[in-house]
Amino acid sequence: MKGGIRQSNSWLHGWAGLLLGWVMFAIFFTGTIAFFRHEVTFWMQPELHRTTAVGHEEAAKVAIERLEAIAPQAREWGVVLPSERNPTLRISWDDAGADPDNPASAPADRLLRDRAEKQAEITNARGGRPRDPGLLLDPATGDVLTPRDTAGGEFLYRFHYRLHGLPNELGRWIIGLATFAMFIAIISGIITHKKIFTDFFTFRAGKGQRSWLDGHNAMAVLSLPFHLMITFSGLLLLGSTLLPWSGGGGHGHGGHGRAGNDEIVAASGTAPEQDRIASDRIIAEGQSIWGAPAGRMIFHRVNGVTQTVELTSQKNDDLTLRPGGGPGRTITFDAKNAEVVERTDTEAENAIAATDRTMVALHLGRFAPWQFRWLLFVAGVAGTLMIATGLVLWSVKRKEKRRGAPGTVGHRLVDSLNIAAITGLPLATAAYFWASRIISAASPDRANLEISIFFAVWLGSFIHALFRPDGKAWLEQLIASGLGFASLAVLNPLSGGMDLVTATSRGNWIVAGFDLTVLVTGAVFLLAANLLAARATRNSSAQPRPSNTAAATELAREAP
Amino acid sequence: MAKVQTVPRAEIISRTILGVFGSYLLASAALIAITRLWPEGGRTAVSLGEMTGFALFGLAAIMAFSMRNVRMAWLLIVGGAAVLLAIGFGLGSAGGQP
Numbered sequence: 001m002k003g004g005i006r007q008s009n010s011w012l013h014g015w016a017g018l019l020l021g022w023v024m025f026a027i028f029f030t031g032t033i034a035f036f037r038h039e040v041t042f043w044m045q046p047e048l049h050r051t052t053a054v055g056h057e058e059a060a061k062v063a064i065e066r067l068e069a070i071a072p073q074a075r076e077w078g079v080v081l082p083s084e085r086n087p088t089l090r091i092s093w094d095d096a097g098a099d100p101d102n103p104a105s106a107p108a109d110r111l112l113r114d115r116a117e118k119q120a121e122i123t124n125a126r127g128g129r130p131r132d133p134g135l136l137l138d139p140a141t142g143d144v145l146t147p148r149d150t151a152g153g154e155f156l157y158r159f160h161y162r163l164h165g166l167p168n169e170l171g172r173w174i175i176g177l178a179t180f181a182m183f184i185a186i187i188s189g190i191i192t193h194k195k196i197f198t199d200f201f202t203f204r205a206g207k208g209q210r211s212w213l214d215g216h217n218a219m220a221v222l223s224l225p226f227h228l229m230i231t232f233s234g235l236l237l238l239g240s241t242l243l244p245w246s247g248g249g250g251h252g253h254g255g256h257g258r259a260g261n262d263e264i265v266a267a268s269g270t271a272p273e274q275d276r277i278a279s280d281r282i283i284a285e286g287q288s289i290w291g292a293p294a295g296r297m298i299f300h301r302v303n304g305v306t307q308t309v310e311l312t313s314q315k316n317d318d319l320t321l322r323p324g325g326g327p328g329r330t331i332t333f334d335a336k337n338a339e340v341v342e343r344t345d346t347e348a349e350n351a352i353a354a355t356d357r358t359m360v361a362l363h364l365g366r367f368a369p370w371q372f373r374w375l376l377f378v379a380g381v382a383g384t385l386m387i388a389t390g391l392v393l394w395s396v397k398r399k400e401k402r403r404g405a406p407g408t409v410g411h412r413l414v415d416s417l418n419i420a421a422i423t424g425l426p427l428a429t430a431a432y433f434w435a436s437r438i439i440s441a442a443s444p445d446r447a448n449l450e451i452s453i454f455f456a457v458w459l460g461s462f463i464h465a466l467f468r469p470d471g472k473a474w475l476e477q478l479i480a481s482g483l484g485f486a487s488l489a490v491l492n493p494l495s496g497g498m499d500l501v502t503a504t505s506r507g508n509w510i511v512a513g514f515d516l517t518v519l520v521t522g523a524v525f526l527l528a529a530n531l532l533a534a535r536a537t538r539n540s541s542a543q544p545r546p547s548n549t550a551a552a553t554e555l556a557r558e559a560p
Numbered sequence: 561m562a563k564v565q566t567v568p569r570a571e572i573i574s575r576t577i578l579g580v581f582g583s584y585l586l587a588s589a590a591l592i593a594i595t596r597l598w599p600e601g602g603r604t605a606v607s608l609g610e611m612t613g614f615a616l617f618g619l620a621a622i623m624a625f626s627m628r629n630v631r632m633a634w635l636l637i638v639g640g641a642a643v644l645l646a647i648g649f650g651l652g653s654a655g656g657q658p
Contacts (some may be wrong), residue, residue, distance in 0.1 A: 005626045008567075012579075012625045183614070184579075184621045191622065232614060239610040246606040299576045349604070356607035 008191055013188040016181045018414070022421040023178035025387045029425055031160035031230075032380030035365050035373055036513075037056035037153030038085045044436035045512040046497035047149035051138050053087035056287075056294055059139040060279040063091045066135070066142060068273045070109045070116075071095055077299035077306070078132060081316050082139050084370065085510070092134030114143060122149070124280050126447065148441040151450045156429070159238070164451065172241040179234045180242075185390075186227055189220060206535075209400050212393040219386035221326075226379035227386070233363035236356060257281040262462040277306055281338035286331050295327060299335070306335040316367040320354040322346035322356075323361035370509075388422045416473075424461025424524070430484030431457040433518070437495035450533070471536055478529035486522025489515040571630060579624035582637040586612035586620045589641035601656025615640030 017024075033040060042048055053059075063079040065258050071077065071093035080090040095117075112135060120133035158164070203218065204210045204315035220227065235242065238454040277299070295314030299306045313329040321328030328346035333339065348354035361367055365376050395415055399407065407415070432454040439446045439453075465473045492515060493499035503512035591609035598605035620637045627633040 008625045009622070012622075180617065183618050187618050187622055188625070191626070235614045236610055239606075239614075243570050243588055243610060243613055245588055246609060352604050352608045352611075356611060435575050 009188040009191040012194050014394060015389075016188065017185040018394050020178040020181040021387060021391045021394075022417050023174065024182050025384065025391065026386055026425055027175060027178060028380060028384040028427075030156040032377060032384055033429070034153065034157035034160055035368075035377045035380060037157040039510045039514060040153030040156070041150065042086055042432065042510050043492075043497070044150045044152050046437070046492070046495060047147040047441075048088055048136070048145060049496075049503075049508065049511050051087045051145065052140055053082035053084075054139045056081050056283050057280045059089045060297060061274055062139055062142040063089055063297075064135060064274045064277060064279060064299075066137060067093060069090050069106065070113050071075050073304050075301050076132075077253075077297075077301065078134065079297040079299075081295055081297070081314070083293070083295060087139070087510075088145060089137040089139040089438050090134055091137060092132040094132045119149070126151075148436075149447050151447040152436075153456075155447075155451055161234075164455075169241060172238055176235070176238045176242045179231060179238065182231045183235065186220075190224075191419055194215065207394040209393065209396050212396050212546070213391055216386060216389040216393055219382045219389060223379040223382040226376070227383055229359060229362055230380075230383065233359040233499045236360055237363060253254070275307060277309065277335045277467060278333075278338040279309070282309050282311055282333045282335075285333070285338055285340070286313075289331060289340075290317070290329055292317040292329070308341055309333045309335050314494055316361065318347070319358045319361045319367060320348040321361075321367075323364050323366065325487060327366075348521075358511050391418045391422065415470055416462065419465035419470075419473050419477060420458070420462035423474065423481050423525075424458055424465065426521075427461050427477055427481040427484055428454050428458035430481060430488065430518075433488050434484065434491065437491055437497075471532070475532050475536070478525050478532065482522045482525030482529060484522070485518045485525065488518040488522075574630055575624050575633070578630075578634055578637060579621045582624060582634070582641070583617045583620035584658050586637050586641045586644075587617040588642065589644040589648070593644040595656065596648040596652025596654065598656045603656075605656055 059081050060079060064077075067074070067077045067079075070091075074093035074095050076094040078090075078092040078094075080086075080092075082089055083307055093113075113133070116135050117133040120131060126132045136147060137143065138145055155164070161175055161176060162168055164171075166174070203214045240246070279297075282297075283294050290313055293314040294311050296312040298310040299313075300308045300310065310332045313327045316323065316328050318328075329342055330344045332342040334341055348357050365373060368376060391414075395411070395418055398411055402411075432450055435450040435453040439449050443449065461477055464477065468476065489500055492511070498506075498508060498511050500512055500515045502508075503515065591606075591613040594612060595601055595605045596607035598608065620640075624633050624637065627636075
């Protein structure tokens with residue numbers, strides 16, 4: 001550390017950035033993918049690729065008919081309507097208190113119910129918010145879809161804020177420490193950086209340390225507001241863990257109070273539910289009140305008859321609505337005549353809550369229309385590259401200082417960790433996507449197997465980096481990642497998914513978007529490998545002379 | 561080029577301890593003081609406390625490494641935390657002011 005404000009902050013920036021840099025890289029990498037976690041999960045289940053969305057009214061009818069056949073006595077039904085992020089129709093039920101041997105169910109439906117309940121147990125055992133047993137339906141035909149079990153985008157999403165296989169609080173603390181470090185690294189980085197905007201337009205290619213610095217600065221400045229927002233809101237999201245002095249509260253995605261409608265006299269009837277429930281009018285009414293699409297319906301039922309329907313918006317249309325735990329607009333309707341019983345909008349009650357919520361909402365991006373979601377994704381990529389270039393810069397700086405002398409054990413370790421993070425994690429992720437397709441769809445416990453493959457490949461990349469010379473390890477892992485990603489677009493149609501051409505022509509942008517993204521990602525990795533290889537040959541052909549001259553100077557100096 | 565003097569190791573350690581633990585102490589103190597002083601406490605107080613706390617954390621960590629006078633940095637950060645805690649516990653109550 002040296003005197004002077006800029007120098008001391010440069011020192012701080014280097015160390016705060018390095019010590020938890022690899023964790024930050026992993027958070028940014030997986031977190032960036034998590035902006036598309038539903039789409040990623042959808043891609044990982046090729047059984048769903050051919051589903052086509054239908055109108056909400058039609059889908060709701062299909063759902064009610066199915067639910068009445070499968071769980072006629074349930075005290076609650078849930079329906080997630082098709083959306084642009086997931087065209088399937090999800091139905092679920094809460095059978096608590098119902099007669100398990102309901103005579104009304106046909107054997108086929110009872111089989112479906114038992115299977116769904118068993119699957120729910122397995123999924124809930126993996127953690128996350130517990131879910132009622134349910135089924136996915138093709139909204140157009142009402143057919144039950146049986147997608148393979150997958151850890152999906154959900155795994156990468158959960159990894160980015162609590163890692164994996166650690167007690168919840170410990171995982172959140174490690175992420176929190178990295179977030180603190182990131183926050184400090186960003187502020188000290190800004191202070192260090194004298195000419196923040198003029199430097200943004202500077203790029204000195206092929207100049208070693210200077211090029212890495214320019215790249216690092218460009219990535220940092222390009223989306224500086226995003227970096228500040230995502231880091232500060234990340235701290236807020238972990239607030240109850242990092243500053244546990246407020247006695248609960250916090251941003252937990254806790255359950256919301258259920259509207260109590262106990263006073264309402266239970267309606268009864270013999271007509272089938274799909275005729276009794278005014279679902280068309282409920283959806284139309286809700287959507288016209290909000291001016292936003294409906295997303296979910298919860299049917300509150302007594303003795304097998306639906307009394308009220310709780311309609312929830314598809315996503316938040318306002319940054320100050322409660323950002324977590326489901327969209328923040330709900331209307332409860334009388335099931336039969338579609339009259340509004342209760343309306344709840346979880347608007348922030350004051351400016352403080354609004355500020356807090358706006359930041360958290362921007363972080364989660366759940367409100368975002370697809371254009372904004374891509375913007376967040378691109379900013380996330382810039383952040384990931386900023387961390388990667390920063391980590392490499394730390395290494396390159398010390399290498400240039402050493403002037404060809406072998407690095408210390410610490411330097412070697414930093415190099416290997418850099419490789420394992422920057423190319424190893426993408427490689428592990430590509431392998432994870434591959435795993436979703438090559439593990440047999442019927443294989444028991446396949447979701448955990450996907451996760452095991454992810455970590456095995458990641459560990460393998462670290463070992464590879466430890467034992468291979470630096471340049472070779474970078475090159476080989478860049479090539480492997482590039483091929484790993486690009487080939488996913490080929491693997492997709494070969495393993496039951498919809499091919500890129502069909503997906504594009506049918507407007508299936510979830511599948512097409514994934515395939516195009518992995519193709520671009522793969523191409524970028526291969527391009528990087530190409531640049532690295534070209535530089536290596538240039539250096540090795542230019543190597544002898546400078547080192548000879550250096551040796552000659554050394555000799556000349558030592559000569560008496 | 562300005563003359564560059566190297567900072568002694570003991571000072572680096574002192575600044576690091578202040579930057580890490582002092583900043584955390586200040587952030588915690590801010591949250592506690594705000595939740596205890598805010599009328600009726602509640603979610604709003606926690607929001608304000610966390611936002612202020614994390615912002616102060618960043619400020620304090622930079623101060624710990626940037627201020628020329630280390631003692632002054634210690635005094636401002638740890639002293640600031642002590643004052644916040646004293647006000648919070650002296651004038652406020654758990655769950656906010658009635």
